[in-house]
């Protein structure tokens with residue numbers, strides 16, 4: 001198949017983000033800022049030309065769903081309005097392939113910051129886990145801001161944000177008894193969510209950090225609950 005002009009970038013950034021997600025939080029100056037059950041949220045306080053661009057890393061363990069199911073829900077446009085509470089509008093502006101889309105999203109205005117939009121490619125991929133042969137394969141979704149001639153930044157009401165996001169999922173199977181088939185009680189999904197969001201235009205550091213502190217835990221909790229709900233009555237998809 002012919003590869004898209006973005007393919008080298010998509011491949012490079014997806015693999016870079018996979019490596020970054022798999023680094024233990026022990027390394028580097030990660031600061032735990034939220035905990036909820038098995039969910040741990042870490043951030044690093046970083047600024048780029050006076051703008052808060054705090055990298056975020058969230059680790060979560062969710063029972064009853066596979067990494068493939070979680071990544072598919074995160075990647076697919078048809079589910080997004082069900083879990084992305086801050087979404088105001090979403091368009092797929094380019095269908096690069098069945099595993100790569102380009103999205104234009106406008107997010108609800110979070111007072112007092114002005115409204116934001118994001119234009120990004122999104123790529124889903126299964127990655128053989130060469131380190132741990134027992135474990136199932138890993139699944140990753142990588143979202144990376146990109147340009148598009150028809151959707152220039154900051155021409156309308158929205159300030160364009162710049163994001164790099166990855167969701168890396170590993171499925172763990174608790175082997176059932178002899179010749180019993182695997183059911184959802186036997187599966188667990190280890191989730192790592194990483195994001196770096198440059199808010200684009202200026203927003204007060206204290207305001208942004210308060211938004212991040214409030215919104216990210218809500219977002220991951222809502223997303224994972226949505227996945228459990230979506231999958232519970234369906235056959236397991238490994």
Ligand SMILES: O=S(=O)(CCO)c1ccc(-c2ccc(C3CCCC3)c([C@@H]3C[C@@H]3c3ccccn3)c2)cc1
Pocket residue numbers: 084086105107110113116118143161163165195197199203211212215216219
């Ligand atoms: O994981 S994704 O790719 C899922 C696809 O939708 C994604 C996640 C988060 C964002 C996002 C966009 C704007 C803003 C802010 C910046 C200034 C004012 C609004 C934020 C801030 C961090 C807070 C936030 C965090 C989580 C959810 C919503 N809000 C986040 C975009 C995409």
